[in-house]
Amino acid sequence: MCGIAGLIHRGKSSNVGSELQGMLQALKHRGEDSTGYALYGDTDGKNFIMRFKVGENVGEGSSSVMEDVSVYDERKKIVDQTLAEMGAKVVKEERTLPYSLRYELDYNVKDLLEFSQRIENIPGVEILSMGKSLEVIKDLGNAKMVCDRYSLDKVVGTHAIGHARMATESGVDIKSAHPFWGYPFSDVSVVHNGQLTNYWNNRRVLENKGMRFMSECDSELIAVYIAEKMRDGATLEEGMKASLTGLDGVFTYFVATKDSLGMAKDTMAAKPLVLYESDDLVAMGSEEIAIRSVLPQEIDTYDPFDGEVKVWQI
Amino acid sequence: MANLKTVSKKSKAQSMGMHTEVLTGRTQQKFFNPDEAENFYYFGTYDVDFNKRTELDVKDMTAPEANKEIDNLMSQGYGTIVIKNPQGKHSLGVGILNKLNLIFEGSLGYFGMGSCDGPIVRINGRVGWSCAENLMAGKVVIEKNAGSCFGAAIRGGDLICKGSVGARTGIDMKGGTIIIGGDAGAFTGFMMQRGRIIILGDVGINLGDSMYDGTIFVGGEIGSYGSDAVDAELTKSDQDWLKRKLKVAEIGENFDVSKMKKIVAGKKLWNYDNLEPTEKKGAI
Numbered sequence: 388m389c390g391i392a393g394l395i396h397r398g399k400s401s402n403v404g405s406e407l408q409g410m411l412q413a414l415k416h417r418g419e420d421s422t423g424y425a426l427y428g429d430t431d432g433k434n435f436i437m438r439f440k441v442g443e444n445v446g447e448g449s450s451s452v453m454e455d456v457s458v459y460d461e462r463k464k465i466v467d468q469t470l471a472e473m474g475a476k477v478v479k480e481e482r483t484l485p486y487s488l489r490y491e492l493d494y495n496v497k498d499l500l501e502f503s504q505r506i507e508n509i510p511g512v513e514i515l516s517m518g519k520s521l522e523v524i525k526d527l528g529n530a531k532m533v534c535d536r537y538s539l540d541k542v543v544g545t546h547a548i549g550h551a552r553m554a555t556e557s558g559v560d561i562k563s564a565h566p567f568w569g570y571p572f573s574d575v576s577v578v579h580n581g582q583l584t585n586y587w588n589n590r591r592v593l594e595n596k597g598m599r600f601m602s603e604c605d606s607e608l609i610a611v612y613i614a615e616k617m618r619d620g621a622t623l624e625e626g627m628k629a630s631l632t633g634l635d636g637v638f639t640y641f642v643a644t645k646d647s648l649g650m651a652k653d654t655m656a657a658k659p660l661v662l663y664e665s666d667d668l669v670a671m672g673s674e675e676i677a678i679r680s681v682l683p684q685e686i687d688t689y690d691p692f693d694g695e696v697k698v699w700q701i
Numbered sequence: 702m703a704n705l706k707t708v709s710k711k712s713k714a715q716s717m718g719m720h721t722e723v724l725t726g727r728t729q730q731k732f733f734n735p736d737e738a739e740n741f742y743y744f745g746t747y748d749v750d751f752n753k754r755t756e757l758d759v760k761d762m763t764a765p766e767a768n769k770e771i772d773n774l775m776s777q778g779y780g781t782i783v784i785k786n787p788q789g790k791h792s793l794g795v796g797i798l799n800k801l802n803l804i805f806e807g808s809l810g811y812f813g814m815g816s817c818d819g820p821i822v823r824i825n826g827r828v829g830w831s832c833a834e835n836l837m838a839g840k841v842v843i844e845k846n847a848g849s850c851f852g853a854a855i856r857g858g859d860l861i862c863k864g865s866v867g868a869r870t871g872i873d874m875k876g877g878t879i880i881i882g883g884d885a886g887a888f889t890g891f892m893m894q895r896g897r898i899i900i901l902g903d904v905g906i907n908l909g910d911s912m913y914d915g916t917i918f919v920g921g922e923i924g925s926y927g928s929d930a931v932d933a934e935l936t937k938s939d940q941d942w943l944k945r946k947l948k949v950a951e952i953g954e955n956f957d958v959s960k961m962k963k964i965v966a967g968k969k970l971w972n973y974d975n976l977e978p979t980e981k982k983g984a985i
Binding site for chain 1: 811830867905
């Protein structure tokens, strides 16, 4: 089933980590195999923030295996070495969990595609997000468990999207969890509720065009599909509109960039979405109770119609 | 209690719209006696007084707790109940088979007012997916917007949304009337079998797709017609009925109904027009 939630504050920052946790926790009945956050925090914008994993947190149904921490250490060393070779200086390093790391990088990147490919060529290493504002944090468990594990409740920023997952199309592991980074674009992330039925056809085409898939989760296709459109010069909104016919199946999804948040709904409107919109805040989720966790007072909400695409700026 | 296997008053049952096939089972035997038709009531319903009013704050209640408390208040004779702080909770007000004046001061989540028969409900907020699913009788008024599958499979009663509704409004409906003050999404009237839908605003693609019967009236633009949906002539009696209905619904009283489009099923199905056994209603 899965639940998605997102919010964007226009013209100000707020405690988006805590707010999104409340929204996703309200949706935990839609799935708590894993929960993911894409948080757009307040930063000075100088350094890249790279969230990556060197191993898996594995649940029932996953094809991944638990590994010894020493394996993670070894992979981390190779990542450090590769970064040094590329001239990327690690300004700050956090290792929240043995398999999950956050680096702030002083790096004048020319091509994120080449950078990402070199890092991800290291076996067992996956970049969860790369950007100057975006941080993707995802792990097994419900929203509160993940929030507590990664201390997300203090994160201040302008906007965020998140996902509470009931695994259906792929395993219970971090690599299949949402949000997906819009590789190789800085600060682009996607969450999705639904099923895509032309996943393999699209994947073959996109891989032939040099795009990368890290999981077999159909939702990852949305991130890659839009990233490919943007690579060819489309705007975010143009890429999202193209997806309404390019992607087959049922879906409601959110895309976020450094300064915007968008939603798209398939032409059959088969998946739910409730939306609240005011001058200073847009909040949306699979169910109204998600919005109520940040706006408990009586508010006006609505369901976007079939085939609708909307994009908001901060 | 009569044994329906030996019911002899076939004509009376038929005049009441009841099916006359031989039925078995304790539920039918308990509830459907043509001789007691005038005193027909559901097991577990209450004699309530509309002038006896109370409030119920459900902020810290789960939906089952809130619904049980509504039932408890009805058992005490309260005929008007005001629900405070519903806050988008799912499944509130379901299964009320009673006369009741119920007012929600706020919005409901999914499945609000499902499988009800008889209550008059006003929701001063929005409703989520599948509001009033399977409504059998009564009136449900939503002051704001509604989600998808609004009035799915309703069999009777009036379901009114003063705002806009999502996709698949009136899907599989078998009777009753759905009135929308704003716009409606895709697949409105999908597989509808009986009843009427009135939309004052625009409607999305595939209107009336695969409809068997029933009528849809649209005041605004139509995205596209679904399979089997065709235009029909808007008659004088249609217009009179629309005026009356919109007035009763407190919505669009001054709307120019003469410009509405009327959409019906373009196909004829064999053996479709047999009445659904009324007996089934009591078993729900």
